[in-house]
Every structure is written in C-alpha cells, then in structure tokens.
Amino acid sequence: MSVLPTKRVRIYDVAQAAGVSVATASKALNDTGRMTDETRSRVKEAASSLGFRPNAMARGLIQRRSFTVGLLTNDTYGRFTLPLMAGVSEALVDQGVSVFLCAIEDDPALAKIHVDAMLDKQVDGIIASGKRIDRQLPVDLTNLSVPVVYAFTKGPDDAVSLVSDDAEGSGEAVEWLQSLGRQRIVHVTGPKTFASVEERAGAYRASIGEGARVLYGTWSEQWGHEAVAQLWGEAAEKPDAIFCGNDQIARGVVDALRERGVAVPGDVSVVGFDNWEIVAAATRPPLTTIDMNLKELGREAGRLVLALAAGETVEPGIRKLPCQLVIRQSCGGVPRS
Amino acid sequence: MSVLPTKRVRIYDVAQAAGVSVATASKALNDTGRMTDETRSRVKEAASSLGFRPNAMARGLIQRRSFTVGLLTNDTYGRFTLPLMAGVSEALVDQGVSVFLCAIEDDPALAKIHVDAMLDKQVDGIIASGKRIDRQLPVDLTNLSVPVVYAFTKGPDDAVSLVSDDAEGSGEAVEWLQSLGRQRIVHVTGPKTFASVEERAGAYRASIGEGARVLYGTWSEQWGHEAVAQLWGEAAEKPDAIFCGNDQIARGVVDALRERGVAVPGDVSVVGFDNWEIVAAATRPPLTTIDMNLKELGREAGRLVLALAAGETVEPGIRKLPCQLVIRQSCGGVPRS
Numbered sequence: 001m002s003v004l005p006t007k008r009v010r011i012y013d014v015a016q017a018a019g020v021s022v023a024t025a026s027k028a029l030n031d032t033g034r035m036t037d038e039t040r041s042r043v044k045e046a047a048s049s050l051g052f053r054p055n056a057m058a059r060g061l062i063q064r065r066s067f068t069v070g071l072l073t074n075d076t077y078g079r080f081t082l083p084l085m086a087g088v089s090e091a092l093v094d095q096g097v098s099v100f101l102c103a104i105e106d107d108p109a110l111a112k113i114h115v116d117a118m119l120d121k122q123v124d125g126i127i128a129s130g131k132r133i134d135r136q137l138p139v140d141l142t143n144l145s146v147p148v149v150y151a152f153t154k155g156p157d158d159a160v161s162l163v164s165d166d167a168e169g170s171g172e173a174v175e176w177l178q179s180l181g182r183q184r185i186v187h188v189t190g191p192k193t194f195a196s197v198e199e200r201a202g203a204y205r206a207s208i209g210e211g212a213r214v215l216y217g218t219w220s221e222q223w224g225h226e227a228v229a230q231l232w233g234e235a236a237e238k239p240d241a242i243f244c245g246n247d248q249i250a251r252g253v254v255d256a257l258r259e260r261g262v263a264v265p266g267d268v269s270v271v272g273f274d275n276w277e278i279v280a281a282a283t284r285p286p287l288t289t290i291d292m293n294l295k296e297l298g299r300e301a302g303r304l305v306l307a308l309a310a311g312e313t314v315e316p317g318i319r320k321l322p323c324q325l326v327i328r329q330s331c332g333g334v335p336r337s
Numbered sequence: 338m339s340v341l342p343t344k345r346v347r348i349y350d351v352a353q354a355a356g357v358s359v360a361t362a363s364k365a366l367n368d369t370g371r372m373t374d375e376t377r378s379r380v381k382e383a384a385s386s387l388g389f390r391p392n393a394m395a396r397g398l399i400q401r402r403s404f405t406v407g408l409l410t411n412d413t414y415g416r417f418t419l420p421l422m423a424g425v426s427e428a429l430v431d432q433g434v435s436v437f438l439c440a441i442e443d444d445p446a447l448a449k450i451h452v453d454a455m456l457d458k459q460v461d462g463i464i465a466s467g468k469r470i471d472r473q474l475p476v477d478l479t480n481l482s483v484p485v486v487y488a489f490t491k492g493p494d495d496a497v498s499l500v501s502d503d504a505e506g507s508g509e510a511v512e513w514l515q516s517l518g519r520q521r522i523v524h525v526t527g528p529k530t531f532a533s534v535e536e537r538a539g540a541y542r543a544s545i546g547e548g549a550r551v552l553y554g555t556w557s558e559q560w561g562h563e564a565v566a567q568l569w570g571e572a573a574e575k576p577d578a579i580f581c582g583n584d585q586i587a588r589g590v591v592d593a594l595r596e597r598g599v600a601v602p603g604d605v606s607v608v609g610f611d612n613w614e615i616v617a618a619a620t621r622p623p624l625t626t627i628d629m630n631l632k633e634l635g636r637e638a639g640r641l642v643l644a645l646a647a648g649e650t651v652e653p654g655i656r657k658l659p660c661q662l663v664i665r666q667s668c669g670g671v672p673r674s
Contacts, residue, residue, distance in 0.1 A: 012450055021457040022450065068437075068458065076423065082415040089440055093447070098407075098454045101438035103426055110430070113349055113359065117435045120358040121405065221619050248619070255592075278615060282558050282585070 009052045012094045017046035022096030023067050069305055070100040070118040072111070073153075074138070075131035079276060080152055080294060084129055087298020095306060097124070104137065111139035119145065125305035129153050133163045134195035147308030151301040152294065160308070161318045162301055164292035166196045169323030170203035173243050173271045173290050176325055180333045182241035182269055184211070188227040188253060189245025190219045197245060200273070204243060219245070224252020232260060240268055241331075247272035247279040247289055254283050254330060265332035275326045285329035292323050346389045349431045354383035359433030360404050406642055407437040407455040409448070410490075411475070412468035416613060417489055417631060421466055424635020432643060434461070441474065448476035456482065462642035466490050470500045471532035484645030488638040489631065497645070498655045499638055501629035503533045506660030507540035510580050510608045510627050513662055517670045519578035519606055521548070525564040525590060526582025527556045534582060537610070541580060554586070561589020569597060577605055578668075584609035584616040584626055591620050591667060602669035612663045622666035629660050 015025035020043060027033025028043035029052075046052075071088060075081040089099055100123065102114035118126060125146050128137055130153030141148045142156055150161040177185050187204045190197045197216070205212040215230070217223035224244065231239060244250035250272030257264050264270055264285060272280055272289035280287040300321065308314055327333065352362035357380060364370025365380035366389075383389075408425055412418040426436055437460065439451035455463060462483050465474055467490030478485045479493055487498040514522050524541045527534045534553070542549040552567070554560035561581065568576060581587035587609030591601050601607055601622060609617055609626035617624040637658065645651055664670065 015453075021453040023454065023457045066458075067454070070435075071438075076419075078415045078419040082413075082419070085438065086413065086440060089438075093450055093454070096454055096457070098437045098439070098451070098458060100405075100435045101408075101422065101426075102435070103423055113430055114435070116352075116358040117360065117404070117430070117433055120360045120433070121403075121435060251619075282588075 009050045010094045011052070011096065013050055014043060014047045014052045015096075017050060018043040022094070026067075026096055065124050065309065066122045067095075067097050068100060068121060068123045069097055069302070069309075070102055070114075070123045070126045071129060072102045072104060072114060072118075072126060072137060072139070072141075073129040073131075074104050074106050074111075075129065076103055076105055079274075080131055081129055083294040084151060084298035084301070087295035087300075088127060088302040089298075090295070091299040091302030092306065097302075097306065104139065106138055108138040111137060115139055115141070115144075122146075124309040125149065127151055127301045127305055128155065129301075132194060132196065147305060149301050149305045149308065151297055158316050160304055160314050160316050162297050162304070163318060163320055164294070164297060165320035165322050166199035167203035168320070169273065169290040169292065170200040170243075171207055172323060172325045173273070174204055174207040176288070176327075176331065176333070177241045177243060177269055177271060178207075180241075180269060180331060184237065184239045185241040185243055186231065186239040187212070187214045187243045187245070188224065188249055189214060189216060190223075190249070192216045200245060217249070219248055221248050221252035221255070224249040224254075225256040228253055228256035228260070232262075238262075238268075241270070242268060243271045245273055247274045247276045247283075247287055250287050250289065250330070251279050251283045254285070254287070258284070264330055269331035269333075271331060280326075280328065283330065288328045288331040288333075289326055290323045291326045293321055297321050346387045347431050348389070348433065350387055351380060351384045351389045352433075354387060355380040359431070363433055402461050402646065403459045404432075404434045405437060405458060405460045406434055406639070406646075407439055407451075407460045407463045408466060409439045409441060409451060409455075409463060409474060409476075409478075410466040410468075411441050411443050411448075412466065413440055413442055416611075417468055418466055420631040421488060421635035421638070424632035424637075425464060425639040426635075427632070428636040428639030429643065434639075434643065441476070443475055445475040448474060452476055452478070452481075459483075461646040462486065464488055464638045464642055465492065466638075469531060469533065484642060486638045486642045486645065488634055495653050497641055497651050497653050499634050499641070500655060500657055501631070501634060502657035502659050503536035504540035505657070506610065506627040506629065507537040507580075508544055509660060509662045510610070511541055511544040513625070513664075513668065513670070514578045514580065514606055514608060515544075517578075517606060517668060521574065521576045522578040522580055523568065523576040524549070524551045524580045524582070525561065525586055526551060526553060527560075527586070529553045537582060556583050556585055558585050558589035558592070561586040561591075562593040565590055565593035565597070569599075575599075575605075578607070579605060580608045582610055584611045584613045584620075584624055587624050587626065587667070588616050588620045591622070591624070595621070601667055606668035606670075608668060617663075617665065620667065625665045625668040625670075626663055627660045628663045630658055634658050 015022045028040045073081040104111040126148045128150045136154045155161040201214045272287040275289045275291035352359045365377045410418040441448040463485045465487045473491045492498040538551045609624040612626045612628035
C-alpha cells in the first residue's frame with residue numbers, strides 16, 4: 001500500500017528518486033537510450049519502490065523520440081497563446097517533454113523557417129495555434145513527418161482540432177443574466193467576419209428568441225462606448241443587460257454607462273467574454289465574463305500530440321471544449337457553488 | 338558585385354537556395370554533421386554564388402551544438418517575457434536556433450524539472466528572465482554545463498546580465514514634460530520595495546531638484562485613482578504633470594482626472610512607463626509612455642548567449658540598455674524629429 005495513496009506516482013517522481021532527468025528515467029524504464037547499467041538499475045528500483053506504473057503516454061516515450069514538441073503561433077500579443085502554452089507545458093513537462101515556442105506572426109517565410117528548424121530537430125509533434133479559430137496559419141502543415149494538433153486555429157478538415165465552444169459559452173452568459181431576472185438583454189460584439197462572433201450571436205439569438213438584438217462593431221473599448229451612446233440615444237426602452245463579445249468591449253460599455261450615471265450592476269448587468277485578467281479585473285466594477293478555458297485546451301492539445309506521437313489512434317475532427325462563467329461584480333448575483 | 342548590395346546574405350538565404358534547413362546548411366559549410374556529399378556540395382555552391390560570408394556567430398555553429406536555447410521565465414503574465422521572447426527568437430531564428438520556452442512560475446521544483454529537461458536536450462545556452470530585475474529565479478543556474486545570460490531578472494554578480502536603464506527612461510520622461518513647459522511634475526509610482534521604483538524615483542528627483550514629490554503605492558489603476566484623489570484633495574497648488582511608474586497607474590490617473598473634469602493633456606500632462614500596448618493605447622487619451630525596449634533586450638540576450646556558446650569571451654556584469662519615449666496624446670506635444 002502506498003504511503004500517499006491519493007497521489008499518482010509520476011515519471012518525475014521516479015526520476016527525482018533516482019537522481020536522473022525525466023528523459024533518462026523514461027529511457028531506463030523502456031530499456032532504450034545510452035546509460036550505465038548501474039543507472040538503469042537505479043531507475044528501475046526507484047520505479048519499483050515507488051509503485052510507478054507507466055501509463056500509455058509514458059510507454060510511448062520510447063527510442064527515437066526527441067522529447068520536444070513545437071508550438072507554432074501567430075498570436076504575437078500572447079493573449080490566447082500564453083494560457084494555451086501554460087496548459088501544453090503542464091501536460092508535457094512531467095513526461096520530460098520540452099516545448100519550442102515559435103512566434104511566426106503572419107509571415108509565411110518566417111513560419112517556414114520555424115517549421116524547418118523544428119523538423120530538423122525531430123520534434124515529436126507540432127501544436128498549431130493562433131489568434132482566431134477561422135483562419136489557417138500562413139504555412140502548410142499537412143504531410144509533415146510528425147503529427148500536428150490544431151488548437152485555437154483552423155486546421156484541415158481531416159485534422160485533430162481543438163476549439164472552445166463559443167455557442168455553449170454564449171448560452172452560459174445569457175442564462176446567467178436571465179437567472180438574475182434580466183429581460184432586455186442586448187448583445188454588443190465584434191466584427192461579423194469572425195466565425196466566433198456569429199457562433200456566439202447565434203447562440204444568443206436562440207436563447208433570447210423574440211427581442212434579440214445584436215450590434216456588430218470592433219474588438220475595442222471604443223466600440224463599447226459607441227454602442228452605449230447608440231442604445232441610450234434611442235427613444236426605446238433601455239436594455240437592463242449587455243452581453244459583450246469580448247472583455248475590451250465590456251470595459252468600454254461599463255465605463256460609458258458610469259459616465260452616463262447608469263449604475264452597473266444596479267441598473268444594467270454586463271457580461272464580457274475571454275476572462276482576460278488585465279482587462280476584466282481592472283474594470284470598475286470587475287467583469288463577470290466567460291472564460292474559454294484555454295489552459296485546459298492546451299493541456300488537451302499536449303495530451304493528444306503525445307498520443308499521436310506514441311502511435312495511438314486519435315479520431316480526427318473538431319473537438320469543442322466547454323467554456324466557464326467567471327463571476328465578478330458587473331452583473332450582481334453570487335457565484336453558484 | 339551582388340545584385341542586392343544593401344542586403345546581407347544570411348545563412349537562411351543559403352539554406353533556401355540549396356533547399357535544406359538552416360541547421361543543415363550551417364553544418365554543410367562547417368564540414369560537420371551527417372549528409373550526402375551531394376547535399377554538402379550543393380550548399381557550398383549556393384553559399385558561393387550568393388556571396389555568403391559566415392559571421393562569427395555562424396562560425397560558432399559547429400559540431401556538438403543542438404541549435405536550441407532555453408528561455409526560462411517566471412513571468413506568467415507574459416507582459417515582459419513576450420516582447421523579450423520575440424527579440425530572442427528574432428536574433429536566433431536565422432541561425433537555425435529554436436527556443437524552448439519554460440514557464441516556471443515561482444515553483445522551484447518545476448524550475449528544476451525544466452532545467453534538467455533542457456540540459457538533457459543539450460541546449461547551447463539558457464536565457465533566464467523574469468518579472469522584476471531585483472529578484473532571482475527560484476533555481477540555481479550557476480555551475481551549469483552551458484552558458485547562461487540573465488535578461489530582466491537578477492543574476493549572480495559575475496554573470497552576464499541585461500536590464501533596461503530605468504534611470505535613463507525616467508530622465509527622458511521628465512525631460513519631455515519640462516520641454517512642454519510643465520513645472521509642477523509629481524511622480525506616482527509602485528511599491529518602494531522594487532529596485533526599479535527607486536531607480537526611477539531617484540532619477541526623477543535628480544532631474545526635478547527642489548519641489549520633487551514621489552507618491553508610492555501599488556502597480557494598479559486603483560492606485561492611480563487614489564493618488565489623484567489625494568493630490569486634488571489638498572489645498573496646495575495642483576500638479577500640471579504626473580509621471581507614473583507604469584501604464585496601469587497612468588490609466589487610473591487619466592480616468593480619475595477626467596472624472597474630476599480636469600483636462601488631459603490640456604490641464605495636466607500624464608506619462609506612463611512600460612508602453613504596454615493594451616493599456617497605453619486604450620487609455621483616453623492614449624498614453625505617452627516609456628518603452629523599455631524589451632525586444633532589443635531579447636535580441637541582445639540571444640546574441641550574447643550564442644557568442645558564449647561559440648566560446649567567445651563576453652565581459653560579465655550588468656548591461657543597461659536605453660529606454661525610449663513613445664509619444665501618444667496624454668502629454669500634448671508632437672514627436673521630436
């Protein structure tokens with residue numbers, strides 16, 4: 001019986017106990033790699049005494065693996081890539097896998113150089129990521145010698161792709177506002193040309209039914225100000241809730257309402273989208289918003305690319321991961337346990 | 338005479354012409370690595386016809402190099418690391434060097450795992466980076482088998498370290514305000530415990546002389562609001578300029594002034610620090626601010642770690658790189674030159 005029965009013994013526990021790196025420990029257990037017999041025995045004894053049971057991933061870490069994965073992104077701001085990267089890293093680090101970060105902006109030549117460099121280093125796989133889910137990166141990743149997983153960017157139809165479920169997140173936002181008794185909920189969002197905008201607006205319309213109203217604009221605070229000026233300049237009854245397409249718009253909306261003497265959340269509840277901490281937490285009052293769970297998306301991308309690298313079969317297609325409502329103070333209401 | 342005399346021929350031009358990766362091209366030219374004679378000849382002919390002259394860095398790319406560098410950071414937000422990473426990548430990519438990004442948060446165990454993984458992959462060097470220049474990362478990087486360069490984090494005294502020149506940046510901010518005729522310039526900044534805060538405040542005091550006034554607080558918009566409430570609640574003559582320790586404070590100051598009916602920049606000029614686009618550009622009016630040139634800092638770190646990896650001698654000590662005033666609209670005035 002293990003001393004710590006609730007904690008799974010991981011490869012790095014074995015590595016630490018044996019005083020070797022994770023990669024060395026893995027190679028030792030798989031009878032691959034170059035090392036002294038003494039080292040190999042020490043690792044095996046450590047594994048045995050700790051009760052280590054290699055999982056499918058760990059079994060995949062066999063010979064001819066470089067223990068590296070490349071993360072390719074054109075999201076130079078890092079707004080989406082950073083949480084994703086954190087998740088990827090979390091999924092891979094205890095397998096001894098390190099991540100090359102390749103920021104390619106929108107430059108095809110630069111992208112090609114990075115991809116060549118990664119292939120040259122025999123990465124075990126590539127995770128392609130971006131700043132919107134309906135655009136491909138400016139580089140062709142089909143027919144590479146290594147597996148590719150697409151996360152928060154558009155991949156070919158037969159690829160393994162991960163995105164957050166925009167419609168589900170939008171539904172959560174509307175449901176929360178309705179549960180607070182809001183009845184005139186307007187949706188102020190980004191450009192119609194973004195797939196995620198139409199996905200969110202569609203789910204909003206489906207939830208609201210009659211009386212749904214969508215204002216399209218840009219992804220900016222400025223647009224939040226303009227939308228409020230437009231809505232409050234009309235003769236019609238004012239909204240009692242505004243569901244915004246991102247946190248920047250929501251911040252503009254909240255500031256514009258305050259400047260008009262409209263109380264948030266007293267008179268109007270506001271929900272954002274993204275849970276971009278720097279914007280959401282600094283808004284007065286701080287934003288209730290939808291988190292796309294990009295870190296979990298990154299973890300899943302890491303797990304999938306390792307599975308593919310280990311030769312496992314992964315069903316192709318688009319996987320949609322659920323979003324999560326993060327409750328701060330811009331709606332009123334208290335967190336649901 | 339070259340067809341494009343103004344453009345230096347780089348190793349990746351050679352690689353492209355020969356249809357091989359940068360690393361392969363480099364190895365071919367250095368008579369190292371494994372490849373067919375035909376490939377090696379093709380690369381050499383391409384180099385010759387393009388007039389390629391390998392520089393010191395390229396000559397350093399010899400056998401036993403992994404063409405990888407690790408970037409270790411505890412700046413999970415990515416605020417400082419992302420521009421730095423962009424610079425590092427820019428300096429290295431055309432040398433065929435890829436960058437492992439290792440986000441270690443403030444977790445010594447995680448840091449150790451990442452460092453072991455990098456050493457195991459025989460990185461050519463490590464760049465250590467962080468979120469403040471007066472704290473060491475939670476891992477000992479001395480006595481490693483590979484060179485280490487410290488960029489925007491504290492290193493040992495005998496290390497090669499790069500930081501932005503806070504005092505110089507502070508001087509630029511004050512000089513700009515004075516050139517606009519401002520005479521009552523107050524400095525509203527972050528916690529006294531940050532070395533960069535004292536560095537900036539010291540330079541501010543030295544520039545202003547008599548009448549200098551520093552208000553210490555937190556790195557937040559909220560503190561900007563509080564500082565304005567304090568200053569405008571006093572009987573004394575009001576400031577005609579506020580130099581802020583970061584852009585978040587500056588945004589709070591600008592918002593608080595507007596809410597009091599004080600015109601920015603009409604009545605009061607405001608300068609920020611960081612040039613953090615998402616904050617500086619969204620402020621109304623957009624912030625004039627000091628840019629720490631972190632991308633250039635990253636480029637220099639990349640160049641230095643490659644030089645060290647190539648066995649070149651690099652003088653240890655702290656290198657301070659100049660900041661740059663970025664003029665938007667919160668001060669009035671027009672860009673110089």
